[in-house]
Amino acid sequence: MGDIPLFPESASTASGQFDIMFFFMVFLAVFFTVLVAGAVIYFSFRYRRRSADEVPPQISGNTKLEVGLMVPLAGLALIAFTWNAVLYMNMWDPPDDAMEIYVAGKQWMWKMQHPDGQQEINTLHVPVDTPVKLLMTSQDVIHSFYVPAFRIKHDVLPGRYTTLWFEATDVGEYHLFCAEYCGTNHSRMIGQVIVLGQADYEEWLATAGSTGSPTTAGDSGMADSGGTVAPEAAGAQLYESLGCAGCHNGGVIGPALDGIFGEEVQLEGGGSATVDENYLRRSILQPNADIVAGYQPVMPTFEGQVDEDQLFQLIKYIESLSSDNAETEQ
Numbered sequence: 001m002g003d004i005p006l007f008p009e010s011a012s013t014a015s016g017q018f019d020i021m022f023f024f025m026v027f028l029a030v031f032f033t034v035l036v037a038g039a040v041i042y043f044s045f046r047y048r049r050r051s052a053d054e055v056p057p058q059i060s061g062n063t064k065l066e067v068g069l070m071v072p073l074a075g076l077a078l079i080a081f082t083w084n085a086v087l088y089m090n091m092w093d094p095p096d097d098a099m100e101i102y103v104a105g106k107q108w109m110w111k112m113q114h115p116d117g118q119q120e121i122n123t124l125h126v127p128v129d130t131p132v133k134l135l136m137t138s139q140d141v142i143h144s145f146y147v148p149a150f151r152i153k154h155d156v157l158p159g160r161y162t163t164l165w166f167e168a169t170d171v172g173e174y175h176l177f178c179a180e181y182c183g184t185n186h187s188r189m190i191g192q193v194i195v196l197g198q199a200d201y202e203e204w205l206a207t208a209g210s211t212g213s214p215t216t217a218g219d220s221g222m223a224d225s226g227g228t229v230a231p232e233a234a235g236a237q238l239y240e241s242l243g244c245a246g247c248h249n250g251g252v253i254g255p256a257l258d259g260i261f262g263e264e265v266q267l268e269g270g271g272s273a274t275v276d277e278n279y280l281r282r283s284i285l286q287p288n289a290d291i292v293a294g295y296q297p298v299m300p301t302f303e304g305q306v307d308e309d310q311l312f313q314l315i316k317y318i319e320s321l322s323s324d325n326a327e328t329e330q
């Protein structure tokens with residue numbers, strides 16, 4: 001039998017913080033369990049009935065004692081709440097400068113794509129001391145991306161994007177698991193996160209770029225998303241070939257897409273939406289779900305015409321239109 005460690009390694013900026021919080025909560029639970037159980041046992045002997053006709057004295061409350069117990073306990077609960085809430089919010093709020101990795105789960109493998117287009121399966125190379133944001137989706141059922149050493153886990157869902165982020169603090173190799181039962185080979189849907197030094201990562205990117213064959217990325221069921229072509233470049237080609245520009249050019253038939261990413265748009269019938277990955281995804285697959293105010297519901301759906309990877313590429317292309325024009329568009 002291999003030796004299974006009691007606790008996984010701690011290798012991200014968040015993992016140490018979560019561990020301290022976890023041990024604090026365990027300490028609180030153990031402390032009060034022992035205190036209450038001990039008091040119950042002690043009092044049951046100390047104040048036991050000593051004769052058959054013994055009548056205990058009547059006690060009717062003690063304000064000082066009650067306030068003295070409740071205030072510190074409430075304070076302790078609030079400290080625990082605030083601490084957890086801060087960690088929790090931090091967990092879902094990736095730094096703005098995080099590099100983005102695209103993750104697609106499918107029965108039964110993990111596919112990853114780096115910002116410049118390098119792809120890998122069941123292995124993820126990342127640079128150390130760098131915030132990494134994962135934009136994740138599933139091509140079939142619900143999976144869950146779990147890296148114990150980073151203390152991160154989140155469901156990966158079909159039909160939408162979810163995100164996770166981490167910043168690895170130690171060079172090394174760490175387990176990656178699927179943590180949601182997803183069918184026959186769920187237990188084999190595992191992999192590795194390989195954390196490299198900055199220079200080694202650059203070197204890895206270069207080799208991954210040169211050995212990958214751009215046109216035949218079809219090994220192991222990888223969808224043909226263009227080898228090491230950056231997603232936004234592949235997206236630009238798709239945008240062209242699908243004829244998106246036919247309507248989305250001057251903002252007459254469909255809204256112009258330059259500079260909309262990250263912005264808030266007003267919707268027909270009231271309400272508004274922030275243009276993010278999930279909004280764009282919905283707008284491409286279910287164009288009539290959210291009509292931008294002032295436009296007609298004339299866009300056909302592209303459901304079935306673009307696969308999951310192509311959808312991602314289109315979204316990255318539209319996002320790139322915003323970063324290019326960040327200065328010129330108000």
Ligand code: CUA
Pocket residue numbers: 105108142143144178179180181182183186187189
């Ligand atoms: Cu994928 Cu379990």
